Amino acid sequence: MYASDFEYDGLALSDFGMMIGFFHPPGVETVSSGADINFQTVRATGSDRFRFYGANYEERYTATLQICKCPWKMNTPYLSPTEISALQRWLCRKDGYHKLRFISPSHTDIYWNAVFSCKQINLSGHVVGMEITFYTDAPYAYRKEQTNTWTLSPGDSFSLYDTSDETGYIYPLTSIACQGSATTPGKINLSNNMEHPDFALLLQRVYRDEIITLNGADKTLTSNRKRTDLPSQFGFHFPRIINTSEQRKNIFTLSKDSVPCTISFTYSPIIKTGI
Numbered sequence: 001m002y003a004s005d006f007e008y009d010g011l012a013l014s015d016f017g018m019m020i021g022f023f024h025p026p027g028v029e030t031v032s033s034g035a036d037i038n039f040q041t042v043r044a045t046g047s048d049r050f051r052f053y054g055a056n057y058e059e060r061y062t063a064t065l066q067i068c069k070c071p072w073k074m075n076t077p078y079l080s081p082t083e084i085s086a087l088q089r090w091l092c093r094k095d096g097y098h099k100l101r102f103i104s105p106s107h108t109d110i111y112w113n114a115v116f117s118c119k120q121i122n123l124s125g126h127v128v129g130m131e132i133t134f135y136t137d138a139p140y141a142y143r144k145e146q147t148n149t150w151t152l153s154p155g156d157s158f159s160l161y162d163t164s165d166e167t168g169y170i171y172p173l174t175s176i177a178c179q180g181s182a183t184t185p186g187k188i189n190l191s192n193n194m195e196h197p198d199f200a201l202l203l204q205r206v207y208r209d210e211i212i213t214l215n216g217a218d219k220t221l222t223s224n225r226k227r228t229d230l231p232s233q234f235g236f237h238f239p240r241i242i243n244t245s246e247q248r249k250n251i252f253t254l255s256k257d258s259v260p261c262t263i264s265f266t267y268s269p270i271i272k273t274g275i
Helices: 081-091
Strands: 006-008 018-021 037-043 050-057 062-069 098-102 110-123 126-136 141-143 146-152 157-161 168-170 173-178 186-192 201-206 211-215 220-223 241-243 249-254 261-267
Touching (some): 081 110, 173 186, 173 201, 201 211, 249 261
Antiparallel strands (some): 018 062, 037 050, 062 126, 098 110, 110 126, 110 141, 146 261, 173 211, 186 249, 211 220
16 A cells, blocks of 8 residues: 555544555565464374464554655655644543544555554654654554444345455444334344344334444443333343355344344445555
8 A cells, every 4th residue: 555644543644644654665575464373273182284263453553654744745854743642642642442444546445544653764863754753542444434334124135245255254333223112112133144033133112213222342322211121121131233255235134023123234345454
């Protein structure tokens, strides 16, 4: 990937009159693409074969960049204390991960959740740039967040094709707008053909015009109604979008004894790429 600019937490590097650059001639290098996996294998005594029994990611994705002033925007190549302060206030923070996106034709819909550390680059007593290292929350990147919405009657199904590079599952942010009787509470039972029926989403005693939000990543659920019994009416299985090496198509079905509803999934597919 080639890029001279990036966006972090809604602001671009070029907004500060800066660009990505190099202070040493770059050579040929190998960069991580989010596919660095550690494989656990074992070889029996007297055998030449190594048997596979597991795998895991050893590290989250990280990379180091150098930044300098844009030649067409500067009166001097040196950074002033005020400019350094503004850059470090923007990048070097303690408020958690923010979205990092490189402004490049090949990476327009790709982002990382990242935090930064910074070092100054000095030349003859002047600060001419900064070396910045970003650390992400995972070994891979994400595609642009997407939201899909379906309006369902009891017994209806919808399909969702998981485009993630990583096999496994993603917990989407799920919103359910319940319909049904104005006086009698109903239930929501949503199953996925990619997993056992026991793992279906189950919500008992849902009410008309109630909107329930389920965050599977954080294991939380909320309602627009003031109610304290919601956890006790929940089956503790959050909807998951599943991806195996053989199958990517998820077919979700609303049971025939459920109330009509509108369901939205918001999620970011995983992509294994580097910079």
